[in-house]
Amino acid sequence: MTPSDTTVQIHSRPALSRSELDTLNENFETAHPSRVIQWAVDTFGSRLALATSFSDTLLVDLALGVDPDIEVVFLDTGFHFAETLDVLRRAQVRYEMNLRVERPDPATVDLWAQGSDACCAARKVAPLDQALSGKVAWLSGMRRGDSATRSETPIVSIDRRGLVKVNPIAAWPTHDVESHMEARGIIVNPLGDDGYDSIGCWPCTERSAAGCDIRSGRWAGTGRTECGIHL
Numbered sequence: 001m002t003p004s005d006t007t008v009q010i011h012s013r014p015a016l017s018r019s020e021l022d023t024l025n026e027n028f029e030t031a032h033p034s035r036v037i038q039w040a041v042d043t044f045g046s047r048l049a050l051a052t053s054f055s056d057t058l059l060v061d062l063a064l065g066v067d068p069d070i071e072v073v074f075l076d077t078g079f080h081f082a083e084t085l086d087v088l089r090r091a092q093v094r095y096e097m098n099l100r101v102e103r104p105d106p107a108t109v110d111l112w113a114q115g116s117d118a119c120c121a122a123r124k125v126a127p128l129d130q131a132l133s134g135k136v137a138w139l140s141g142m143r144r145g146d147s148a149t150r151s152e153t154p155i156v157s158i159d160r161r162g163l164v165k166v167n168p169i170a171a172w173p174t175h176d177v178e179s180h181m182e183a184r185g186i187i188v189n190p191l192g193d194d195g196y197d198s199i200g201c202w203p204c205t206e207r208s209a210a211g212c213d214i215r216s217g218r219w220a221g222t223g224r225t226e227c228g229i230h231l
Protein backbone atom coordinates (compact mmCIF):
# COMPACT_ATOMS: atom_id res chain seq x y z
CA MET A 1 0.00 0.00 0.00
CA THR A 2 1.26 3.50 -0.75
CA PRO A 3 -0.03 6.86 0.49
CA SER A 4 -1.86 7.33 -2.79
CA ASP A 5 -3.91 4.17 -2.12
CA THR A 6 -5.70 5.75 0.82
CA THR A 7 -8.90 7.71 0.84
CA VAL A 8 -7.24 10.75 2.34
CA GLN A 9 -8.92 14.03 1.53
CA ILE A 10 -6.53 16.25 -0.39
CA HIS A 11 -7.27 19.90 0.28
CA SER A 12 -6.73 21.71 -2.98
CA ARG A 13 -7.07 25.06 -1.21
CA PRO A 14 -5.04 25.10 1.99
CA ALA A 15 -6.50 27.05 4.87
CA LEU A 16 -3.57 29.48 4.89
CA SER A 17 -1.88 31.44 2.11
CA ARG A 18 1.87 31.70 1.65
CA SER A 19 1.92 35.23 3.07
CA GLU A 20 -0.16 34.15 6.07
CA LEU A 21 2.27 31.32 6.74
CA ASP A 22 5.21 33.71 6.56
CA THR A 23 3.59 36.10 9.02
CA LEU A 24 2.66 33.33 11.44
CA ASN A 25 6.14 31.81 11.36
CA GLU A 26 7.71 35.19 12.00
CA ASN A 27 5.37 35.88 14.91
CA PHE A 28 5.77 32.41 16.43
CA GLU A 29 9.53 32.05 16.08
CA THR A 30 10.16 32.96 19.73
CA ALA A 31 6.66 32.29 21.07
CA HIS A 32 5.99 29.77 23.83
CA PRO A 33 4.54 26.54 22.35
CA SER A 34 1.33 27.03 24.33
CA ARG A 35 0.68 30.28 22.46
CA VAL A 36 1.13 28.50 19.14
CA ILE A 37 -1.21 25.72 20.24
CA GLN A 38 -3.76 28.26 21.48
CA TRP A 39 -3.75 29.89 18.05
CA ALA A 40 -4.26 26.50 16.39
CA VAL A 41 -7.12 25.57 18.72
CA ASP A 42 -8.79 28.98 18.26
CA THR A 43 -8.39 28.78 14.49
CA PHE A 44 -9.29 25.16 13.75
CA GLY A 45 -11.29 23.92 16.75
CA SER A 46 -12.29 20.26 16.48
CA ARG A 47 -10.80 20.10 12.97
CA LEU A 48 -7.39 20.03 14.65
CA ALA A 49 -5.69 16.80 15.77
CA LEU A 50 -2.40 15.97 17.46
CA ALA A 51 -0.18 13.10 16.33
CA THR A 52 2.32 11.60 18.74
CA SER A 53 4.52 8.52 18.92
CA PHE A 54 4.53 8.63 22.74
CA SER A 55 8.27 8.69 23.02
CA ASP A 56 7.32 11.20 25.72
CA THR A 57 4.25 13.22 26.65
CA LEU A 58 5.65 16.73 26.17
CA LEU A 59 3.43 17.79 23.28
CA VAL A 60 0.39 16.05 24.77
CA ASP A 61 0.93 17.84 28.08
CA LEU A 62 1.26 21.21 26.39
CA ALA A 63 -1.73 20.71 24.10
CA LEU A 64 -4.11 19.32 26.72
CA GLY A 65 -3.18 22.30 28.88
CA VAL A 66 -4.74 24.45 26.17
CA ASP A 67 -7.59 22.19 25.07
CA PRO A 68 -8.32 18.97 27.00
CA ASP A 69 -10.60 17.78 24.18
CA ILE A 70 -8.08 17.85 21.39
CA GLU A 71 -7.94 14.56 19.50
CA VAL A 72 -4.69 12.70 20.18
CA VAL A 73 -3.69 10.28 17.43
CA PHE A 74 -1.35 7.35 18.05
CA LEU A 75 -0.27 5.16 15.17
CA ASP A 76 -0.07 1.61 16.46
CA THR A 77 2.22 0.07 13.87
CA GLY A 78 2.35 -3.27 15.63
CA PHE A 79 6.10 -2.87 16.05
CA HIS A 80 6.41 -0.55 19.01
CA PHE A 81 8.72 -1.26 21.92
CA ALA A 82 6.93 -2.46 25.05
CA GLU A 83 8.37 0.63 26.77
CA THR A 84 6.60 2.89 24.28
CA LEU A 85 3.27 1.21 24.88
CA ASP A 86 3.90 1.66 28.59
CA VAL A 87 4.34 5.42 28.06
CA LEU A 88 0.95 5.38 26.33
CA ARG A 89 -0.59 3.43 29.21
CA ARG A 90 0.85 5.83 31.79
CA ALA A 91 -0.37 8.80 29.74
CA GLN A 92 -3.88 7.35 29.72
CA VAL A 93 -3.72 7.16 33.52
CA ARG A 94 -2.51 10.74 33.89
CA TYR A 95 -4.55 12.47 31.20
CA GLU A 96 -8.17 12.16 30.14
CA MET A 97 -7.16 11.97 26.52
CA ASN A 98 -9.50 12.06 23.58
CA LEU A 99 -7.37 9.26 22.16
CA ARG A 100 -7.63 7.78 18.69
CA VAL A 101 -5.48 4.71 18.05
CA GLU A 102 -5.06 4.12 14.35
CA ARG A 103 -3.88 0.74 13.12
CA PRO A 104 -2.87 -0.59 9.70
CA ASP A 105 -5.39 -2.33 7.53
CA PRO A 106 -5.86 -5.81 9.08
CA ALA A 107 -4.96 -7.29 5.71
CA THR A 108 -1.55 -5.64 5.85
CA VAL A 109 1.06 -8.32 5.46
CA ASP A 110 4.54 -8.17 6.86
CA LEU A 111 6.07 -5.86 4.29
CA TRP A 112 9.49 -5.91 5.80
CA ALA A 113 10.85 -8.09 3.02
CA GLN A 114 9.81 -5.39 0.56
CA GLY A 115 11.72 -2.70 2.43
CA SER A 116 10.98 0.03 4.91
CA ASP A 117 9.31 2.32 2.34
CA ALA A 118 6.45 -0.11 1.83
CA CYS A 119 6.25 -0.97 5.52
CA CYS A 120 6.10 2.66 6.67
CA ALA A 121 3.60 3.48 3.92
CA ALA A 122 1.24 0.79 5.19
CA ARG A 123 1.82 1.07 8.92
CA LYS A 124 2.36 4.80 9.39
CA VAL A 125 1.52 6.96 6.40
CA ALA A 126 -1.79 5.38 5.41
CA PRO A 127 -3.10 5.20 9.00
CA LEU A 128 -2.21 8.86 9.60
CA ASP A 129 -3.88 9.83 6.34
CA GLN A 130 -6.96 8.03 7.60
CA ALA A 131 -6.81 9.69 11.02
CA LEU A 132 -6.45 13.14 9.48
CA SER A 133 -9.22 12.66 6.98
CA GLY A 134 -11.77 15.37 7.75
CA LYS A 135 -9.26 17.48 9.66
CA VAL A 136 -7.88 20.81 8.51
CA ALA A 137 -4.78 20.99 10.70
CA TRP A 138 -2.59 18.85 12.93
CA LEU A 139 0.04 19.25 15.61
CA SER A 140 3.34 17.42 15.45
CA GLY A 141 6.32 17.28 17.81
CA MET A 142 9.11 17.84 15.27
CA ARG A 143 12.05 19.86 16.56
CA ARG A 144 14.86 21.50 14.63
CA GLY A 145 17.36 19.98 17.02
CA ASP A 146 16.24 16.44 16.15
CA SER A 147 18.55 16.12 13.16
CA ALA A 148 20.29 18.04 10.41
CA THR A 149 17.44 17.24 8.05
CA ARG A 150 14.98 18.85 10.46
CA SER A 151 17.08 21.94 11.13
CA GLU A 152 14.78 24.24 9.15
CA THR A 153 11.48 22.81 10.33
CA PRO A 154 8.86 25.59 10.13
CA ILE A 155 6.42 26.15 12.97
CA VAL A 156 3.47 26.40 10.57
CA SER A 157 3.41 24.88 7.09
CA ILE A 158 1.18 23.12 4.58
CA ASP A 159 1.73 19.37 4.24
CA ARG A 160 1.33 17.16 1.17
CA ARG A 161 -2.33 16.66 2.01
CA GLY A 162 -2.95 20.40 1.95
CA LEU A 163 -3.44 20.37 5.71
CA VAL A 164 -1.97 22.98 8.02
CA LYS A 165 0.82 21.32 9.97
CA VAL A 166 1.82 22.99 13.22
CA ASN A 167 5.07 22.15 15.02
CA PRO A 168 4.70 24.11 18.28
CA ILE A 169 8.05 22.99 19.73
CA ALA A 170 10.08 23.21 16.50
CA ALA A 171 12.09 26.21 17.66
CA TRP A 172 11.84 25.71 21.41
CA PRO A 173 15.36 25.87 22.86
CA THR A 174 16.62 22.62 24.34
CA HIS A 175 17.21 24.08 27.81
CA ASP A 176 13.61 25.36 27.85
CA VAL A 177 12.35 21.95 26.78
CA GLU A 178 14.35 20.21 29.47
CA SER A 179 13.36 22.59 32.26
CA HIS A 180 9.70 22.38 31.23
CA MET A 181 9.83 18.58 31.17
CA GLU A 182 11.32 18.46 34.63
CA ALA A 183 8.92 21.02 36.06
CA ARG A 184 5.89 19.22 34.62
CA GLY A 185 7.10 15.71 35.33
CA ILE A 186 6.68 14.77 31.70
CA ILE A 187 6.48 11.01 31.13
CA VAL A 188 9.47 9.77 29.15
CA ASN A 189 10.40 6.48 27.56
CA PRO A 190 13.03 4.74 29.75
CA LEU A 191 14.83 3.62 26.60
CA GLY A 192 16.14 7.18 26.40
CA ASP A 193 18.39 6.44 29.37
CA ASP A 194 19.71 3.42 27.49
CA GLY A 195 21.03 5.41 24.53
CA TYR A 196 17.90 5.48 22.39
CA ASP A 197 17.56 9.23 21.81
CA SER A 198 14.87 8.81 19.17
CA ILE A 199 12.42 5.94 19.43
CA GLY A 200 10.37 4.42 16.66
CA CYS A 201 9.50 0.84 15.77
CA TRP A 202 11.86 -1.73 17.28
CA PRO A 203 12.99 -3.30 13.98
CA CYS A 204 14.20 0.12 12.77
CA THR A 205 15.57 1.70 15.93
CA GLU A 206 19.07 1.47 17.33
CA ARG A 207 20.95 3.49 19.90
CA SER A 208 22.12 6.86 18.58
CA ALA A 209 25.66 6.81 17.24
CA ALA A 210 28.26 8.70 19.29
CA GLY A 211 28.72 12.24 18.02
CA CYS A 212 25.77 11.97 15.63
CA ASP A 213 22.35 13.57 15.81
CA ILE A 214 19.67 12.09 17.98
CA ARG A 215 17.85 10.43 15.07
CA SER A 216 20.95 8.60 13.88
CA GLY A 217 19.62 5.34 15.29
CA ARG A 218 16.53 5.39 13.09
CA TRP A 219 16.82 3.16 10.00
CA ALA A 220 20.56 3.23 10.70
CA GLY A 221 22.76 2.45 7.73
CA THR A 222 19.93 2.65 5.19
CA GLY A 223 20.12 6.34 4.25
CA ARG A 224 16.48 6.67 5.28
CA THR A 225 15.76 9.53 7.71
CA GLU A 226 11.96 9.81 7.85
CA CYS A 227 9.02 7.43 7.69
CA GLY A 228 6.99 9.62 5.36
CA ILE A 229 4.35 11.06 7.68
CA HIS A 230 6.09 14.43 7.77
CA LEU A 231 6.06 15.05 4.03
Ligand code: SF4
Nearest residue numbers: 116119120123201204
Ligand atom coordinates in the same frame (compact mmCIF):
# COMPACT_ATOMS: atom_id res chain seq x y z
S1 SF4 B 1 9.55 2.21 11.20
FE1 SF4 B 1 10.15 0.15 10.47
S2 SF4 B 1 8.71 -1.33 11.38
FE2 SF4 B 1 7.87 0.78 11.65
S3 SF4 B 1 6.47 1.01 9.95
FE3 SF4 B 1 8.45 1.87 9.29
S4 SF4 B 1 9.61 0.17 8.29
FE4 SF4 B 1 7.83 -0.71 9.41
